[in-house]
Amino acid sequence: MILETLSTILLISGAFFSLTGAIGLFKFPDFFTRVHAASVTDSIATILIISGLILRTDFDLVAIKLLFILVFLLLTSPTASHALAKSARHGGLLTLAEIRDTQNKDNG
Amino acid sequence: MAELIDLVLLGMLAITALRIIFLKDLFAVVMLFGIYSFLSALIFVNLDAVDVAFTEAAVGAGIATVLMLGTLALTGRKEKANSHTALLPLLVVIVTGAALIYGTLDMPPFGDPENPANQHVAPRYIEESPQEVGLPNMVTSVLASYRAFDTLGETAVVFAAAIGVLSLLGLPKQSQATIESGLKSHLVLRVVAKLIIPLILVFALYVQFHGDYGPGGGFQAGVIAAAAIILYALVFGLPLATQVIQPKLLKILASMGVLIYAATGVAGLFFGGNFLDYNVLASDPVAGQHIGIIVIEFGIGVTVFAAILSIFYGFASQAERANIQ
């Protein structure tokens, strides 16, 4: 019973973070803030949802498989976000603050 | 509940397809196509087709996207503005679509157990295959035993497609010099890739040999193993990858897999059964089925791995050549 309540809380908060990630992806102004929003979905939401699901198993093989999935996702998705942001930086994309700075310099 | 998920996912699929029609940036089109594939994989899970979903996620979203991106690297990412009017195609599509919609009204309702398609041979597969073949996964039983001849043909088609791509694009020459190309500046990516690639290969083996009991089998395993090497080639560069898995080896492997498959069928003939009849391979029919299925799934895995990887090598060598020029 306690486990079930705990798992429900974890699942709902995971769903909440997925939703905020999705909203951020649409609402944020530039590429880097958007990557940040998307990586929230990748990391915290997956941790919450998968740990919520583990609490709902009988702690057998399924739980171990879920644990493996969690470890894989924790290895791969931050790497993907990092590679994405780094490539954008490498390609010469500036953050909003930097764009503002260069505009101020041009004006001043 | 499952119906509701079905409605939402199919709606999202339709929206994605609509977006693909109007986008002019081909890079975005290919990315949307990846999303489209993942969405259809989700729909397959929802419709109980776990094996199919597995394949679609690995093949449709993984390999097809990489190949299309490879093509875009060579042909350019912008679609030019279309000069002729789209009125006639639109008319044709609307008329055909209306006719087809009218046709669907005669289809049996969705999910109906009385559906003719579920009455013909399916009950036999569901009821008899656990005793006859002795495997819990009915999809593997049907794929590798009841319809093994069909699957032999499919494997041969994959092999033939690989030959077709190689005759059009050619394999990369194996370079002796250890030039480090690839993503040199991405240190994190390189470290994580080195961590992940062995795990992907182990997972491919798991999928290969656990396919009798759960979702998986030769097709999925071959694609996953090829994806591991493709990841290696993307991160560390094609020259290094061709030293790990040599193009020459791939040619042999691709034909080996089909040969293993066909030889299992011929072995059945020698033991006094029919072509691809596994019952005669051992004294006990169920044990014979088990041997036969493991061997031919291995053959499928080898061919699919070699075919997909050599197709990727073909595209990558073209891209490499374009970079040099």
Next chain:
Amino acid sequence: MSFIVDYYNYWIVVFLMMAGFYIVISANNLVKKVVGLNIFQTSVFIMYISIGKVSGGSAPILADGITSYSNPLPHVLILTAIVVGVATTAVGLALIVRIKRAYGTVEENEFKDKDALI
């Protein structure tokens, strides 16, 4: 409502099929045509799997306490069709790469014009 649920899958399949068909006949760019073909192909996959679904059934893997399974036959057909589909797509893309090298363009009307000159 049940009328919609009964036929919704087929209608979406028809929509996707027509979307793919429209891309194939109206697009000028060959890569986009291949994407259209793939959309068409996936719609057929969804149609087969929809036909094989049994309400209240479960995935066709033998398990304790489950009596109703979905039809495994469409799953087998589509599983192999997906792998064959990507292999044939690869041949199509390889042809596009060669067309690009021969004509310098992958827009249909442009290389037709070049063909007309010969």
